[in-house]
Amino acid sequence: MCEANAYLIENGTEQLVLERVDKVIPGQKDIYLENIFGERKVLAARIKELHLVDHKIIMEKIPPADAAD
């Protein structure tokens, strides 16, 4: 299986927020994640980088100024 683990950068370190993510749908102010077990999360974050061979989705928080747009 080729799902990836989703990490959110907090205080400069990657925090695992959801494992084995299949589906990712970025929005304007948030991001929707769904994994192979049907678990879903919506975070006020955006994709910073994907490293699919390493099974990593790296996200960063959306700054409040951007979220206010």
Added chain:
Amino acid sequence: MCEANAYLIENGTEQLVLERVDKVIPGQKDIYLENIFGERKVLAARIKELHLVDHKIIMEKIPPADAAD
């Protein structure tokens, strides 16, 4: 290997733009793709959806109005 194929939606259909993508870095006005062969592309697009189990990165063009921000 768990890379994915990158598609750009054009005229309502998914056009394959780069195969076996490993690394994806979204920017404000474009997106950087790099595959396992070292091929790189930068497109004026953003991620619409990821379906990792299906090995798909689906992108849409950034509308000119957004790109002008």
